[in-house]
Amino acid sequence: MSRAEPSHLFYQTGRRRPILDQARGVYMWDVDGKRYLDGSSGAMVCNIGHSNPRVLEAMRKQMEKSTFGYRLHFETEPAERLAAKTALLAPEGLEKVFFVSGGSEAVESAIKLARQNAIASGDAARYKVISREPSYHGCTLGALALTGYTPLTAPFDPMMRPMPKIPAPRAYLDGLDPDDQATGHYYADMLEDRILAEGPETVLAFIVEPVGGASTGALVPPKGYMQRIRKICTRYGVLLIHDEVMSGGGRTGKFFAAEHWNVDPDILVISKGFAAGYVPLGAMVARNDIVANVLDAGGFLHGFTYAGNPLACAAGLAVLEEIEREDLCRNAAEIGVLLKSELKKLMDRYSIIGDVRGEGLLLAFELVEDKAAQRPLPKELNAFNLLVDIAYENGLIIYSRRTRGGYNGDHFLVAPPMISTADHVAEIIEGLDLSLRQFLDRISQQQAKAS
Numbered sequence: 001m002s003r004a005e006p007s008h009l010f011y012q013t014g015r016r017r018p019i020l021d022q023a024r025g026v027y028m029w030d031v032d033g034k035r036y037l038d039g040s041s042g043a044m045v046c047n048i049g050h051s052n053p054r055v056l057e058a059m060r061k062q063m064e065k066s067t068f069g070y071r072l073h074f075e076t077e078p079a080e081r082l083a084a085k086t087a088l089l090a091p092e093g094l095e096k097v098f099f100v101s102g103g104s105e106a107v108e109s110a111i112k113l114a115r116q117n118a119i120a121s122g123d124a125a126r127y128k129v130i131s132r133e134p135s136y137h138g139c140t141l142g143a144l145a146l147t148g149y150t151p152l153t154a155p156f157d158p159m160m161r162p163m164p165k166i167p168a169p170r171a172y173l174d175g176l177d178p179d180d181q182a183t184g185h186y187y188a189d190m191l192e193d194r195i196l197a198e199g200p201e202t203v204l205a206f207i208v209e210p211v212g213g214a215s216t217g218a219l220v221p222p223k224g225y226m227q228r229i230r231k232i233c234t235r236y237g238v239l240l241i242h243d244e245v246m247s248g249g250g251r252t253g254k255f256f257a258a259e260h261w262n263v264d265p266d267i268l269v270i271s272k273g274f275a276a277g278y279v280p281l282g283a284m285v286a287r288n289d290i291v292a293n294v295l296d297a298g299g300f301l302h303g304f305t306y307a308g309n310p311l312a313c314a315a316g317l318a319v320l321e322e323i324e325r326e327d328l329c330r331n332a333a334e335i336g337v338l339l340k341s342e343l344k345k346l347m348d349r350y351s352i353i354g355d356v357r358g359e360g361l362l363l364a365f366e367l368v369e370d371k372a373a374q375r376p377l378p379k380e381l382n383a384f385n386l387l388v389d390i391a392y393e394n395g396l397i398i399y400s401r402r403t404r405g406g407y408n409g410d411h412f413l414v415a416p417p418m419i420s421t422a423d424h425v426a427e428i429i430e431g432l433d434l435s436l437r438q439f440l441d442r443i444s445q446q447q448a449k450a451s
């Protein structure tokens with residue numbers, strides 16, 4: 001096979017990656033036999049590890065029965081069973097499950113359901129969805145309008161209706177104590193201020209990643225934040241949407257990350273860990289009365305061809321069963337504590353690590369030039385790419401993004417599958433240690449050349 005002219009990755013400029021041969025558990029192999037530890041579960045997707053035999057068997061069985069049944073023509077057993085199981089995992093009163101094929105589709109579904117609910121309730125003036133900056137909610141135009149990450153959104157601004165943003169509660173950058181309730185209230189009150197500034201009668205919803213994903217690098221909200229935004233949303237009749245596309249599915253140590261704060265949303269969305277990369281799958285789960293309201297008013301004007309695909313649902317069901325059978329939420333919590341403490345030890349040894357954060361196995365570290373001032377490394381170093389590439393050469397996959405507005409700063413997600421063991425943690429830390437040393441050597445060589 002010639003690799004000269006990629007056809008399906010035409011939009012991915014710059015580096016090429018090797019061809020994947022196979023993947024098992026936390027490891028992946030390229031066609032040359034080189035092994036990689038999947039330290040970011042792909043894009044925080046493969047939560048139960050690769051090629052789980054029980055999930056493959058469930059998929060095989062379903063494939064032999066049917067791989068597609070259009071939802072207007074048939075109900076299917078896997079879809080119904082997965083919906084019932086998802087409803088049991090979701091907060092009480094959120095029992096209506098709408099299947100989609102990915103995170104962006106789930107977010108689109110949530111905001112459209114919210115909008116139809118407002119119209120059905122005589123609140124047609126409500127259309128604004130407040131979100132945070134930075135945040136990531138998807139790449140389709142509706143979800144992109146909520147995304148707070150200018151490099152991705154700016155070219156499409158004229159095609160989207162601008163949606164209000166409030167700052168994400170990045171206490172560590174603002175020099176505030178995340179364990180102080182006053183900090184949580186300080187950031188949460190920005191939501192109230194924004195609702196009042198916009199006019200409460202125009203605000204439809206607030207969407208939040210309970211534990212942040214790629215855009216903030218696993219940001220954990222400060223104490224009191226999640227409870228306070230819940231109260232504020234209720235006070236103004238604004239629907240609270242939890243975007244658990246990345247944080248849902250057990251990776252933070254609870255099936256839904258918001259369980260850490262005992263806060264229930266009105267609508268939630270889940271995708272990546274839901275079918276853990278075995279098939280494209282996601283879901284929107286909504287309060288029963290919201291769904292009833294929309295159905296009574298004539299029905300939900302929305303839906304995707306692949307919704308509730310039986311093969312996808314059979315895979316999703318097998319993934320959820322595997323999470324339960326192997327108690328993987330507990331393992332993510334326990335191994336997450338170990339991994340986080342090992343990352344903190346690296347921070348003690350490397351002055352360029354300015355912050356380690358996250359919950360369970362949704363963890364990240366951030367590189368800085370000056371830890372006290374949290375001043376980022378010079379942008380031209382492209383540290384976010386360089387360290388990922390060095391780690392990749394060393395057989396360790398991690399995931400990075402620019403921290404400050406998407407233009408500056410470098411953070412790295414370390415989020416291995418929930419089946420990881422203490423040995424895997426040791427291997428990840430060894431790989432990071434080696435990669436950080438090589439990274440420092442490379443940048444001092446670059447600086448020597450420049451001077």
Ligand SMILES: Cc1ncc(COP(=O)(O)O)c(C=O)c1O
Nearest residue numbers: 102103104136137138213245246
């Ligand atoms: C929090 C969050 N929401 C939505 C999305 C969009 O999901 P997808 O890429 O499956 O459309 C992502 C993807 O990274 C995400 O992390």
